[in-house]
Amino acid sequence: MQNTLLHVSKIYKSYNKSITPSLDGVDFHIDKGEIVGIFGPNGAGKTTLISILCSILDPTLGSVTYFLDGEKTPRQVRDKLGFVPQDFSFFPELTANQNLEYFGSLYNLKKDELSTKIDELLQKVGLFHVKNKKVSTFSGGMKRRLNLIISLLHNPLILFLDEPTVGVDVQSKIAIMNLLQELNKQGTTIIYTSHHLKEAEEFCNQIILIDHGKIIACNTLTHLLSKFEVKNLEDLILLLTGSILRD
Numbered sequence: 001m002q003n004t005l006l007h008v009s010k011i012y013k014s015y016n017k018s019i020t021p022s023l024d025g026v027d028f029h030i031d032k033g034e035i036v037g038i039f040g041p042n043g044a045g046k047t048t049l050i051s052i053l054c055s056i057l058d059p060t061l062g063s064v065t066y067f068l069d070g071e072k073t074p075r076q077v078r079d080k081l082g083f084v085p086q087d088f089s090f091f092p093e094l095t096a097n098q099n100l101e102y103f104g105s106l107y108n109l110k111k112d113e114l115s116t117k118i119d120e121l122l123q124k125v126g127l128f129h130v131k132n133k134k135v136s137t138f139s140g141g142m143k144r145r146l147n148l149i150i151s152l153l154h155n156p157l158i159l160f161l162d163e164p165t166v167g168v169d170v171q172s173k174i175a176i177m178n179l180l181q182e183l184n185k186q187g188t189t190i191i192y193t194s195h196h197l198k199e200a201e202e203f204c205n206q207i208i209l210i211d212h213g214k215i216i217a218c219n220t221l222t223h224l225l226s227k228f229e230v231k232n233l234e235d236l237i238l239l240l241t242g243s244i245l246r247d
C-alpha cells in the first residue's frame with residue numbers, strides 16, 4: 001500500500017442515463033512511478049476512464065482515491081495532474097509562445113518561472129525556433145508536440161495521455177516518447193492510451209486491458225504474455241477481445 005498512487009474502486013459510468021454503462025465495475029490500483037498503458041478496442045471505455053481519473057468526469061458510481069499526502073479525490077489533487085487530450089487543446093491563431101503563456105497563467109505560475117519553463121519545454125521538443133509562429137502554420141507532428149508540453153508547464157506528478165503519438169511521423173514520435181521516458185525517470189507516473197502496440201510494448205511497465213467497460217486483464221506485459229501464451233501485445237488483445245469490428 002505504501003507505494004500505491006491511486007486506487008479505483010467499483011467505477012460505473014453511464015452517459016445521459018444510457019442503459020449500457022461505458023464503465024462497468026472497474027477496479028484496479030496503480031503504483032507510484034509506473035508507466036501504465038490502457039488498451040482496448042474503439043469504444044471500450046479508455047477515454048472515459050482516463051477522464052474520470054483526472055477529474056474531468058465524475059463516475060456515476062464508485063470512487064478514485066489518490067494517496068498523495070493522505071487520501072484524496074481526483075479533484076483535490078488536480079494541480080498535480082497533467083492531461084494530454086487526444087484532440088488538440090490550443091488556439092491555432094495564437095503563436096506557440098502565446099498559447100503556452102496563456103495555459104501557464106491558468107496554473108498561477110510566476111512570470112519569470114513560466115517563461116523559463118516555456119523555453120525549456122520548447123527546446124526539449126524542438127519547437128524553440130518556431131515559438132513566435134502561429135500554431136495554424138505547424139505540421140501535425142509539431143501540433144502534437146505542442147499539445148504535449150502545454151500539459152507539462154506545472155510539472156505534474158502524474159501525467160495522463162490519450163493517444164499522444166496519433167498521426168505523427170517517426171521523428172515526432174521519437175521526440176515525444178523520449179520526453180515521456182525522461183519525465184518517468186524523474187519520477188512522473190505516466191498513464192496513457194495508444195493504438196501503437198509496438199511502441200507501447202517497449203514503453204509500459206503495466207498493462208490494463210479494457211473491453212465493453214470492463215477490465216479483462218491487468219498486470220505486467222511479461223506476466224500476461226506468459227499466462228495467455230501469446231507472443232506480443234497485439235496477439236493478447238486479439239485473444240481477449242476477439243476480431244469482430246466495433247463500429
Ligand SMILES: Nc1ncnc2c1ncn2[C@@H]1O[C@H](COP(=O)(O)OP(=O)(O)OP(=O)(O)O)[C@@H](O)[C@H]1O
Pocket residue numbers: 015016022040041042043044045046047048049
Ligand atoms: N460524451 C459522451 N456521450 C455519450 N456517450 C459517450 C460519450 N463519450 C463516450 N461515450 C460512449 O462511451 C463508450 C466508451 O467510449 P470511450 O470514448 O471512453 O472509448 P475509447 O476506448 O476511448 O474509444 P476510442 O479508442 O475510440 O477512443 C462508447 O460506447 C462511447 O460511444
